[in-house]
Amino acid sequence: MTTPEQPTVIVRMADAGDLYMSWRWLGNDYERGASMLPGTAVAEAVERLTAALPDPAQPGGLERAMTTGAFASPDSEYLLAQSLSRALLPYGLAAQLYDLHTRGTRPHIRLQPSPRVAQVPWEIIAPGPELRLVDLADISLLAPASIVHGPDRTARTWSETRELPVVAVLDPRVPGFRADAALGSVLGRMDPAAPLAQRVTEYRNQGRLLPAVDDPTEAFRRTDIDRSWLSEALRGGASRLTYVGHVTAAAPESGQSEASELHLACAAEAIGFATPIRAHRPLSAKDLLLGTHTLATEPIAGPQLWPIPSRVALIACESGGDMRFSEALGLVAAMINGGAELVTASRWPLPTDLAFQRLAGAPPQVHPLQDAICAIDAAHEHQDPVTTLATWQRSRLAAWRTERTIEHSPLLWSAFATVRT
Secondary structure, three states: OOOOOOOEEEEEEEEEOEEEEEEEEEOOOOOOEEEEEOHHHHHHHHHHHHHHOOOOOOOOHHHHHHHOOHHHOHHHHHHHHHHHHHHHOOHHHHHHHHHHHHOOOOOEEEEEOOHHHOOOOHHHOOOEOOEOHHHHOEEEEEOOHHHHOOOOOOOOOHHHHOOOOEEEEEOOOOOOOOOOOOOOOOOOOOOOOOHHHHHHHHHHHHOOEEOOOOOHHHHEOOOOOOHHHHHHHHHOOOOEEEEEOOEEOOOHHHOOHHHOEEOOOOEOOOOOOOOOEOOEOOEEHHHHHHOOOOOOOOOOOHHHHOOOOOEEEEEOOOOOHHHHOOOOOOHHHHHHHOOOOEEEEEOOOOOOHHHHHHOOOOOOOOOHHHHHHHHHHHHHOOOOHHHHHHHHHHHHHHHHHHOOOHHHOHHHHOOEEEEEO
């Protein structure tokens, strides 16, 4: 949550050939503003960003992003950040942010990006030498108002639920897929001494972990975490949901954001809207929204089957992909519709720790993805998760500037965006 002393600026965008941006301040006397950003410059900057992102569908796409793409070195990444700044940061807003910066004040920027710029990592935008937007401000995204104010939505607040269990879905085994297959293991064999295993141990010792396990490594690669298990765990009461695994994002050109899918340990016989893949039926955003509507003689609504807790982390490839649709009804929207007040998700495909090591030459002892999961998890336990996560991102940026090694690249840490109601 934003502290009373922290100025907040609401920034909204709309695509209409050019990109139209407006902003208004809460908590200080700056004038509101509006700007028309030329569509050609926006398109060129977004195209440059897209070329730098991992594309697992293309042969060698992930390796190119990590070794020769713009995110592979600080110098080329800074040029990308500059191009995004020139195209997307209006002078009037930049001047106001810089004025606050010179006075030692870091505001909160709440963005509602248009679909065209939904993948932009606003945190890395570089309005000046050695200055990024995350240096100037804490940043979050606005949840769609139509979802937040839905007539049947039951919101759950952190202050009332923070002592309840943490539901942890950690790299579940997808039926029909080996560990090294397309929907195989994200985290690999878990070492009890690894950062994420240690985090799981803390929750187990507090009696707050679901699934309940004796050995922390038993929380990973489970075969029993399907939609029925998840429903039971959430209906029993939860403070948070953390999902680490695979997401299949719907293509923006399909116009079907509700087709985005989570991959749990669900068998193909499970009831749901998604088409089975081999021995597995994914859990789609449509399932979370509609439940068993039209699928059962006595249907149950999605938010009743899966009452979503206050805070959700979706650590998976393009789990926040519904922001790229004009009508966002994907996984993030489904979580908010189900009761969440805050969701952290990724803007693009995420490299695994193994990819950092094998493709980009990172040392075997580093765990960039695990470290990111732990940082997001820690932020979600904090009273002010947005600022806490931004502080971690600033620490990653500092390491990128000084150590200049791939494990600190914004390719990973700037992929995450937090959507708030």
